Structure formats: C-alpha cells, structure tokens
Amino acid sequence: MTAPDSRLSINQATIKHADLAAALRVTVEAGVEAIGLWREPVQEVGLATAATLLADSGLRFTTHCRGGFFTLPEGLARRAAIDDNRLAIEEAATLAAAAAEGSTAVLVLVAGGLPDGSRDLIGARERVRDAIGELVPDAAAAGVTLAIEPLHPMYASDRAVVSTLGQALDIAADFDPAAVGVAVDTFHIWWDPDVLNQIARAGRDGRIATYQVCDWRTPLPADVLLARHYPGDGVIDFASLTRAVSDAGYRGDIEVEIFNERIWADAPANVVRRTAETFGSTISPHLPAKPGSTP
C-alpha cells in the first residue's frame, strides 16, 4: 500500500461522527499529514485542549470551518454573528500556531442565505461584503485569512448568497489578499462555464486560500446538503480543475470534504483510507511533480 499524497488534508466533516481526538488519530494512523477542523468538535473539548491535541498529532492544520452567516440586517442577531466570527478567527489563529510547520490560518466563510421572508438577494449580498469589511481588521491582526466560499447555486436561498467564484473574488477584491481569499471547492463550482478563467484570476490576485475536492453525482439525495461523493465517484473533471488550480500557483494542502450519510456511517478509519486512495487516483496525477521526485 502506497503512502497517501503528502498534500492531502482530511476535512473533519468527512468523518463527521468522530470526535476531535478520534479524527486526529485516524488521520495520523492513515499516514495523512494534514487536517481541516470544524468549530463544533473543537469547542466540545475547548480551544486550549484542541490546540494541544492538534500539536501532539503532528498534523498540519489547513482550514477552520466555518464562519460567516452574514446576511441578517443590522440588529442583535447580526451583532452576535459578527462576534462569533471574531471568536472563530481567534480559534483559527490559535490552532494554526499550535499545529505543525506548514499549517495555514484560514477561516472558511459561508455567506448565509436570504433572511426569513426576504426576497432581497442583492441587499443580502451587500451585507455579506459589509460584514467581511468589519472582520478584516481582526483577521489581519490575528494573521488569519478569511476564505469566502461560493456555494452551489442550489443553496443560494437558504445557505449562501455567494454562488460563483467570480462573485467571491469581486467581494474579496476590496481587501488585502492576506486577509481575504476564496475557497475553491470543486463540488460548488464545477458546473460554471467561467470556472477556469476565474480560477486563473484567483491565482493572479493571490486569493486561493484553500482548494477542496469532492465529487458531484445525480440523482441528488433528498437532503441536497449531503450530495457529496468521493473523488472519482461522480462526473467532475478533476484533471482540468486541479491543473487550473496548480497553474494558478496554488501549492498548499488540498482538503477532501464530503457530506454524505452513507460515508458518515462507515468507520472513520475506512473513510480516511478510502479518501486517500481516491485522492491518489483522481487528484495526485494532476499535481505538479514534487521537487526531487522522479517523474
């Protein structure tokens, strides 16, 4: 059995039912070098303990998932969301500082959907930009990059009013690339006729904060949030997307993030092993050769 690709990072959502200690353990035991964490399991043990566990694992830390939910109009709930994002920035900075060399302090942002009863998509999008503007000083001070994640347009009403990579880059353009970048997730953007141009633009602008992969397959499940598959099990052309991300200059870790009831029901160790295998067969062949490796 070959070792997993050194650039593979397991996003913790892929092994949703493992707590933080278990997630770290199965990832290390599979020979994977990096992990992306979610806020809930970190908060479950407390930030200080999470940072210690992560440091002890020897894994690189790649993203913290997730902040955002910025579409509410001004008021107490919006203030609470902004404050919670400040906490998430602090978590991301703490975890990245504790983890192995090569870690990145990236907080993934999901924009949020239309507020209940609202049809004002344009207004909601403006409030996302405003919220990011409020958080940029905190992110810059903490050395954290906020990664705006465009979500598939089927989530535009109830989860994320940012639907394309181009739109995410338009928002990011107002801010320093060290503070605001984008998340390039194949599941959300594979269908976009302009995706290759926008990936190139993201590279030119220095905005690719994370590259995440998983596959798209139909029919969609009843809960369309859980429609994600192992790379290779669907229709996404990982060759063109992965080469575009590499050509755009991205050399960081690559997360596999899968929400799928069937995969969650499997043992986490199996899932990590299968993730490494599918990453090796569908993503690795399209990455640039590592320095010093034989072609």
Next chain:
Amino acid sequence: MTAPDSRLSINQATIKHADLAAALRVTVEAGVEAIGLWREPVQEVGLATAATLLADSGLRFTTHCRGGFFTLPEGLARRAAIDDNRLAIEEAATLAAAAAEGSTAVLVLVAGGLPDGSRDLIGARERVRDAIGELVPDAAAAGVTLAIEPLHPMYASDRAVVSTLGQALDIAADFDPAAVGVAVDTFHIWWDPDVLNQIARAGRDGRIATYQVCDWRTPLPADVLLARHYPGDGVIDFASLTRAVSDAGYRGDIEVEIFNERIWADAPANVVRRTAETFGSTISPHLPAKPGSTP
C-alpha cells in the same frame, strides 16, 4: 373577479395531466389568452388535429416545448436527436401558423446533460453549439426561433450543460437573432449575480424569445425537477427580474411553467385560476402600463 392579465400564457406543463383538448378548454374558460404547448400531448392527437384544436381555441401560441438534448457525440443517437429537433421545428411552425394573431413560433431547447460516463463538460457544450448550428437553416426556413434555455446549475450533469443566461447568449451570438434566442426563466437564473446585466444584454442583442416565470422555495423536493412553485410562494424577486425583462424591450406573452406534484394533483381549472391570480399579484404590477390604460 378580475380578468387574467392579457400577457399571461399557461405553459401546458403546469397542467401536466390535462390532455391537449382539456388544456385548451380550461385555459380559454379561465379567460387566459395564450398557451405554450408540449410535444408529447401534441403528438398524442397528431399535429394536424392539434393545429385545428389550437386554432379553434382562439388562443395565442407562445412556445413549443421542447427540443434539444444535443450533447451526445456523433453517431446514430445524435443523428436521431437532430432529426427529432427538425420535426419539432416543423411542429412549432405549424402550430404558430394555425393559432391566433400574435402567436410566436418558438422552440425551447434544453441542452442535455453529460453523456453516460463522460466528464467532458466543455466538449458537451461544444456539441450543443454544433447542433444548433446544424438546425439554424431549418429554423430560419420555417420562421421558427430556437430558444436556448439555461437550466439551473443543479441540472448541469443530467439535463442541461447550459447553466447561465450569459452562456446561452454566448452560444446564440454566433447566429441570427431571428433564428436563435434565449428563454429567460426566473426559476433557473434568479440566483445569478450577473442576471440583470445578462437580461439587459439579451435585450440589446434581440434574443429574448420567451419569458417564463415560477418560484423557487426550499427545502427542495426529493426530485429536484419538481421544485417549482406558483409565483409568490417562494423567494424570487419578480419585481427586479420582470422590470429588467421589460426594460430590455420584451413585450411578448409571459408563460407560467410549473413542475410540482402537488399542483399537478389539483384540478387543471383550479390550477389555471390560481396561476392567473398569482400572476396578477406578482408579475402584472411590474409590467409597463398597457397603451390606453389608465395608470
């Protein structure tokens, strides 16, 4: 009870379980002036009979649904699809000629999804353009406008590799606007950050062949094809979209096309009445005043 808006057209899919004669009858009885037809119920009675029934109804004919499915590689199945589209063009021309003054000969085209086992989205899109190029002489000779319909990106893999209005307009740009236009359907494009610009562009280019309305609401049903709702029952901002279509110069009939199991289970006469009511409350207020009407 007020009369339905004179620009309302009932797309036959909204009353799917009515045969052609019943669809025409309930539409006329509701005081609606126009209808869009589907190929299957037309073929069920035969084209000549369908044309007679339509002429006798006194209704305007607005679109024929639908052609397309152009993504297969060269071979017998692709040839059969092209030939079937030639037949659909002939049907559209015959029906439009038979129907009341003010009818339009428009054939709506759904691009088709990725062929089984293929991940080549770019190639599939090129084959759509090629197929339209093959059909343009037939459409021009018959006086039919082919309306490329971008479908929501959640259908990109299994139904339509044309996902945005901008992409549809890019394809149409190669051809005479009399022969190739676009279908502007709120359900498919409401989420697009560039939608208002692209509607304006469609108007400038003379490409708006039909404007279709229905609403988007979550959660999506298990079969996401059936996720369409009466205007006003969801989150789409019909004010901005309808004004944009009017500002772009479109003055034609406006179809309501709904796929929804619950609505299909209702009596067709109820559905047409409810459609006219929701059109009157959500679309009519945003249309330009009719010549001679009191503001």
